Amino acid sequence: MNILLIYLLLLKATATSFSGLTSIPVVRHDFVENRHVLTDRQLNAAVTAGRTAPGANGLYIVSVGYFVAGIPGACAGCLAVMTPAFLIIPMLRYLGARAAQPAVKSAIQCVMIAASGLVVSTTVPLARDALISPLAIGIAVGSFLFLVLTRKDTIWVVLGSAAAGLLGRLL
Amino acid sequence: MPPVSLKRLTWIFVRVGNLTFGGGDPTMAALQSELVVTRRWLSAEQYALIYALARITPGTNLVAFSAAAAWQILGWLAAMLAVVAMTVPPSVAVVLLTSGYQAFNSNPLAMAAIGGTLAAASGMMATAAWQLLRPEVRVGRRLRAAVIFLASLGASLGFSMSPIAVLGIAAVVGMVWRAPE
Numbered sequence: 239m240n241i242l243l244i245y246l247l248l249l250k251a252t253a254t255s256f257s258g259l260t261s262i263p264v265v266r267h268d269f270v271e272n273r274h275v276l277t278d279r280q281l282n283a284a285v286t287a288g289r290t291a292p293g294a295n296g297l298y299i300v301s302v303g304y305f306v307a308g309i310p311g312a313c314a315g316c317l318a319v320m321t322p323a324f325l326i327i328p329m330l331r332y333l334g335a336r337a338a339q340p341a342v343k344s345a346i347q348c349v350m351i352a353a354s355g356l357v358v359s360t361t362v363p364l365a366r367d368a369l370i371s372p373l374a375i376g377i378a379v380g381s382f383l384f385l386v387l388t389r390k391d392t393i394w395v396v397l398g399s400a401a402a403g404l405l406g407r408l409l
Numbered sequence: 410m411p412p413v414s415l416k417r418l419t420w421i422f423v424r425v426g427n428l429t430f431g432g433g434d435p436t437m438a439a440l441q442s443e444l445v446v447t448r449r450w451l452s453a454e455q456y457a458l459i460y461a462l463a464r465i466t467p468g469t470n471l472v473a474f475s476a477a478a479a480w481q482i483l484g485w486l487a488a489m490l491a492v493v494a495m496t497v498p499p500s501v502a503v504v505l506l507t508s509g510y511q512a513f514n515s516n517p518l519a520m521a522a523i524g525g526t527l528a529a530a531s532g533m534m535a536t537a538a539w540q541l542l543r544p545e546v547r548v549g550r551r552l553r554a555a556v557i558f559l560a561s562l563g564a565s566l567g568f569s570m571s572p573i574a575v576l577g578i579a580a581v582v583g584m585v586w587r588a589p590e
Contacts, residue, residue, distance in 0.1 A: 291499045294496070329465075368527040
């Protein structure tokens with residue numbers, strides 16, 4: 239797959255989302271459903287890699303690029319994460335005051351709610367691929383509760399779930 | 410308070426961006442401590458404005474936040490260095506983690522451990538969805554949150570509507586249907 243095309247598709251995903259993981263539906267639509275260059279399992283692994291590494295969760299895009307085209311794909315993914323960030327500077331200069339206007343504020347709130355629904359809709363097919371045993375379901379539920387209730391680092395969820403998966407296999 | 414310099418500012422982004430796990434919110438909280446509380450290179454008001462704008466900037470909130478905070482302190486070069494500091498080293502970590510996944514793909518024990526982390530990814534994504542929704546689940550806003558959440562879920566799952574269209578419709582609805590503060 240052409241690197242420029244990978245960059246543009248990943249840029250489309252990052253530039254049309256408003257937080258790290260809300261770009262997943264667009265990525266899945268373009269790379270899994272339309273072009274068949276990525277599997278749901280790889281997308282799941284990419285999300286895990288993005289959330290395991292330090293920094294922004296949105297860096298899972300780098301892993302997607304790597305799965306599709308190796309190191310050049312990862313570079314395209316990294317650039318796709320960087321590019322939209324600079325839009326904030328003209329916004330900070332000229333649009334900062336308008337963010338407090340009731341209509342704009344309300345529109346942003348509703349976009350965040352819709353983004354939540356989109357993330358859930360993307361979680362469904364990914365979960366169908368990953369949650370194939372009672373242990374896996376237990377890990378998913380436990381991870382959710384751990385993160386919501388304790389606000390601890392995601393690294394503990396990743397380490398704990400890997401240990402649970404390993405123990406499940408050994409026992 | 411140490412004087413601000415390009416080197417000092419970039420080092421803070423390198424250090425915080427590569428040692429803080431858990432995504433954007435914990436990292437932005439760490440940057441608040443470094444830039445606002447400890448060094449006072451940003452005022453609390455500037456931090457609040459940048460934080461709010463990062464939420465509405467397309468792309469990754471944390472990277473946009475870093476660009477704006479660095480730009481506010483030392484201009485365009487600082488913004489570019491901050492973005493590189495917050496993305497390139499963690500991207501190397503992401504590639505190493507991904508290549509590890511591919512290398513261990515044929516090892517049953519490694520795959521069992523990876524299977525555990527893949528199951529956890531579903532839980533992590535559910536957490537991300539909840540964290541987006543949670544600020545809107547409060548008295549006076551619950552009906553709007555429920556309607557938009559279920560409509561977007563249904564439009565995406567039931568009708569395969571493009572995510573961009575779903576978000577665009579939600580923005581238009583938000584301009585018309587305002588919830589009390």
